[in-house]
Amino acid sequence: MVNPRSKSRDSRQTIEGGLFDHPKYYDVVFGTTSNAEFKFLLGCVERHNGRAVRRVFEPACGSGRLLVKFAERGYEVRGCDLNSRAVDYCNARLRRKGLAASVVVSDIEHFRLPVPADAAFNLISSFQHLLTESSAERHLRSMEASLASGGIYVVGVQLIPSRGARTQMERWSGRRGQLFVASRMWTKRILARRREEVCGLTSDVITPRVRAQIREELTLRTYTARQMDALLRRVPGFECVATYDFTYDLKSPIVVGSDTQDVVYVLRKI
Numbered sequence: 001m002v003n004p005r006s007k008s009r010d011s012r013q014t015i016e017g018g019l020f021d022h023p024k025y026y027d028v029v030f031g032t033t034s035n036a037e038f039k040f041l042l043g044c045v046e047r048h049n050g051r052a053v054r055r056v057f058e059p060a061c062g063s064g065r066l067l068v069k070f071a072e073r074g075y076e077v078r079g080c081d082l083n084s085r086a087v088d089y090c091n092a093r094l095r096r097k098g099l100a101a102s103v104v105v106s107d108i109e110h111f112r113l114p115v116p117a118d119a120a121f122n123l124i125s126s127f128q129h130l131l132t133e134s135s136a137e138r139h140l141r142s143m144e145a146s147l148a149s150g151g152i153y154v155v156g157v158q159l160i161p162s163r164g165a166r167t168q169m170e171r172w173s174g175r176r177g178q179l180f181v182a183s184r185m186w187t188k189r190i191l192a193r194r195r196e197e198v199c200g201l202t203s204d205v206i207t208p209r210v211r212a213q214i215r216e217e218l219t220l221r222t223y224t225a226r227q228m229d230a231l232l233r234r235v236p237g238f239e240c241v242a243t244y245d246f247t248y249d250l251k252s253p254i255v256v257g258s259d260t261q262d263v264v265y266v267l268r269k270i
């Protein structure tokens with residue numbers, strides 16, 4: 001994992017691969033907000049789902065930090081992710097808790113659940129890894145086919161505001177035992193015509209014995225509020241029943257406007 005021959009100028013070792021290839025580190029960084037997100041998702045299901053919820057699906061589930069919480073509560077969970085290391089990590093975690101290893105390697109564009117789920121979610125902009133409009137539309141159609149009528153799909157998106165300031169740098173950090181991981185993600189450039197945002201992402205991994213860094217570049221598809229609306233209109237099998245922001249406060253739904261950046265869309269299958 002750590003390549004001892006690869007040293008950066010500041011003497012930190014370089015860890016090969018990206019953060020998603022190291023689900024344990026990913027989980028430490030993003031695990032710090034999981035309880036708030038889980039509580040929000042439970043509230044969304046209670047408030048907005050048009051049917052009783054037993055089966056829950058997370059496309060691009062990564063380490064499974066949220067999916068495992070649903071499984072522990074007795075929900076039947078399914079997940080998929082393109083990254084086999086994340087899938088193995090998530091399944092091992094489910095197995096350790098005596099639960100079924102129900103996550104598979106698959107892209108979120110063509111995936112179909114054999115039995116439709118009652119609710120689904122995909123937070124922290126994972127959907128924006130799909131770089132073309134047709135991929136994004138296929139994903140929404142795949143989600144429509146993977147949900148029973150009345151089921152909700154809770155999807156987090158970071159919009160490009162057409163008015164006001166935009167956050168261009170984000171930091172997260174977390175600790176688990178003696179392992180500390182801190183990540184920083186920033187906009188390197190926006191390719192406006194291609195609708196792509198190229199982001200730098202560095203993650204410092206620190207233990208009493210190791211000081212190392214993961215460095216990578218991620219490309220995400222950009223959306224303005226209007227472009228997101230246009231995409232949703234092309235998939236009429238979903239209606240948008242509520243919008244929130246990344247504070248995950250059910251008491252504070254938002255109205256998406258030209259200055260909105262972080263949105264959680266609650267889509268319900270008609």
Ligand SMILES: C[S@@+](CC[C@H](N)C(=O)[O-])C[C@H]1O[C@@H](n2cnc3c(N)ncnc32)[C@H](O)[C@@H]1O
Nearest residue numbers: 020060061062081082083086106107108126129
């Ligand atoms: C930011 S992580 C989010 C993981 C998880 N949803 C969470 O909330 O922690 C993004 C995940 O999307 C996955 N991913 C990216 N593109 C994908 C695709 N086309 N199909 C499936 N998974 C994909 C990555 O492997 C990564 O695990």
